[in-house]
Amino acid sequence: MDVTPTWLGVVTHLHVTPRAFLPMRGMDAIELVEGRGIVGDRYMIGTEQGFYSDKPEDGRQVTLFEEEALECIRRDHNITMLPEEHRRNVTTRGVPLNHLVGRRFRLGGCLLEATRLSFPCKHIEEILEKPVFDPMVHRSGLNCRILEGGTVRVGDAVRPV
Amino acid sequence: MKHVQTVVREAEPAGPGVRRLTLMDPDGWPLPKAKPGAHIDLHLPGGLTRAYSLCGDPAQADRYVVAVKREGDGRGGSAFVHDALAVGDALGVSLPRCTFPLAPDAAEHVFVAGGIGVTPFLPMAMAAERAGTPWRLHLLHRDAPPLPDTLAPLAESGRAVLHDTARTPRPALSALLGPAAPGRHAYCCGPAGMIADFEAATADWPAGAAHVEHFVPPPLLPDPEARPFTLVLARSGREAALPAGAPLLPAIRALGGAVEASCEGGICGACRVRWLEGPPLHRDRVLSPAERERDVMACVAGCAGPRLVLDL
Ligand code: FES
Numbered sequence: 001m002d003v004t005p006t007w008l009g010v011v012t013h014l015h016v017t018p019r020a021f022l023p024m025r026g027m028d029a030i031e032l033v034e035g036r037g038i039v040g041d042r043y044m045i046g047t048e049q050g051f052y053s054d055k056p057e058d059g060r061q062v063t064l065f066e067e068e069a070l071e072c073i074r075r076d077h078n079i080t081m082l083p084e085e086h087r088r089n090v091t092t093r094g095v096p097l098n099h100l101v102g103r104r105f106r107l108g109g110c111l112l113e114a115t116r117l118s119f120p121c122k123h124i125e126e127i128l129e130k131p132v133f134d135p136m137v138h139r140s141g142l143n144c145r146i147l148e149g150g151t152v153r154v155g156d157a158v159r160p161v
Numbered sequence: 162m163k164h165v166q167t168v169v170r171e172a173e174p175a176g177p178g179v180r181r182l183t184l185m186d187p188d189g190w191p192l193p194k195a196k197p198g199a200h201i202d203l204h205l206p207g208g209l210t211r212a213y214s215l216c217g218d219p220a221q222a223d224r225y226v227v228a229v230k231r232e233g234d235g236r237g238g239s240a241f242v243h244d245a246l247a248v249g250d251a252l253g254v255s256l257p258r259c260t261f262p263l264a265p266d267a268a269e270h271v272f273v274a275g276g277i278g279v280t281p282f283l284p285m286a287m288a289a290e291r292a293g294t295p296w297r298l299h300l301l302h303r304d305a306p307p308l309p310d311t312l313a314p315l316a317e318s319g320r321a322v323l324h325d326t327a328r329t330p331r332p333a334l335s336a337l338l339g340p341a342a343p344g345r346h347a348y349c350c351g352p353a354g355m356i357a358d359f360e361a362a363t364a365d366w367p368a369g370a371a372h373v374e375h376f377v378p379p380p381l382l383p384d385p386e387a388r389p390f391t392l393v394l395a396r397s398g399r400e401a402a403l404p405a406g407a408p409l410l411p412a413i414r415a416l417g418g419a420v421e422a423s424c425e426g427g428i429c430g431a432c433r434v435r436w437l438e439g440p441p442l443h444r445d446r447v448l449s450p451a452e453r454e455r456d457v458m459a460c461v462a463g464c465a466g467p468r469l470v471l472d473l
Pocket residue numbers: 421422423424425426427428429430431432433445458459460461
């Protein structure tokens with residue numbers, strides 16, 4: 001029996017950064033380019049700069065993170081992590097990201113295909129000076145490919161297709 | 162790798178034999194945060210890395226400022242910075258590391274510096290000033306001091322005191338530091354002899370109240386199990402001697418080995434490499450015992466034997 005998805009989520013934060021390790025910058029809107037990435041972000045395909053950890057890859061054109069995971073990390077580990085600190089582009093609320101691997105869904109007007117779960121990067125502990133690597137394992141968000149691009153804004157809906 | 166790309170935006174003399182560099186992101190984006198007292202490695206040509214304390218205003222998030230004194234012993238790092246590096250050049254640096262932080266609960270900071278050892282204290286003093294924590298800086302130098310323009314306003318305020326030991330007798334550190342007192346923290350950065358004097362002068366201070374930074378900061382604490390070994394790439398035959406605790410990925414790449422990486426924490430599987438001789442010290446969380454007989458996750462591995470030979 002196929003279960004019809006019933007969730008409906010929202011974009012709560014958007015962040016980009018042009019190069020590995022640099023602080024993420026909060027945005028009201030970001031531009032997704034089909035098959036490539038986000039304008040101005042380090043994962044944009046065609047902007048390779050030779051850094052391994054943040055090297056662009058086909059399945060990681062845009063990355064998402066659950067705001068709920070930040071709450072879990074605070075609840076379970078007593079570590080406050082801010083939306084600009086998890087280093088994913090899109091912070092969502094109400095979206096079961098871990099269930100979406102291999103599926104398509106709408107981010108605002110854009111169409112994404114989830115390729116795999118994200119892994120945390122060990123260097124995040126050095127950058128933040130917070131022991132967040134272990135707490136982030138298995139809840140480090142989702143990597144996606146962009147099937148239909150466009151503008152995504154804070155407050156946009158995230159929904160199944 | 163831990164490689165932050167910067168561009169030299171300013172390079173200017175800043176005291177005798179000192180060249181000050183202002184490094185910024187190519188687009189002026191904010192750089193990774195640095196604590197007052199932190200240092201960065203400059204990644205110089207030929208695989209040289211040299212550590213320098215940041216000496217700029219920590220409130221300026223878009224730049225790293227370092228002051229490089231020309232070294233007399235002919236090591237290539239400072240000579241390159243003085244003679245070859247130009248404004249506009251690209252320069253890779255490490256993430257900032259702080260092995261010399263301000264004590265967060267201090268009621269008062271006393272800084273003692275020798276010569277170019279003043280550099281970490283400049284951001285520390287600025288941070289203490291903003292936090293409203295009383296501080297005092299004693300700089301012992303011969304003839305002209307380093308970074309005179311940064312020091313001038315601090316000296317005018319009376320909180321930084323310059324002791325020119327070419328003109329006046331060298332003061333006793335115990336006299337500069339005063340006695341131990343509740344909440345008083347003392348810090349020293351300078352040549353080895355000065356650090357020894359400082360340690361003697363603070364020998365009876367409470368534990369944790371006296372802090373030292375050597376000119377060349379120590380590397381991050383290695384794993385206690387770590388030991389030096391020779392890394393060998395079997396296909397090219399190239400090898401390198403690695404000190405205890407040295408990370409493997411940059412060493413492999415420096416030898417021309419191609420290995421992917423993603424998490425760099427031993428959980429994603431990207432950096433899996435076949436090993437031929439070792440045995441490796443496995444520190445990953447992805448390989449089964451059977452897989453470890455054959456493969457190793459390079460990002461977190463060490464070696465239990467004298468040679469680690471990889472199928473690369
Ligand atoms: S890079 Fe992820 S396991 Fe080594």
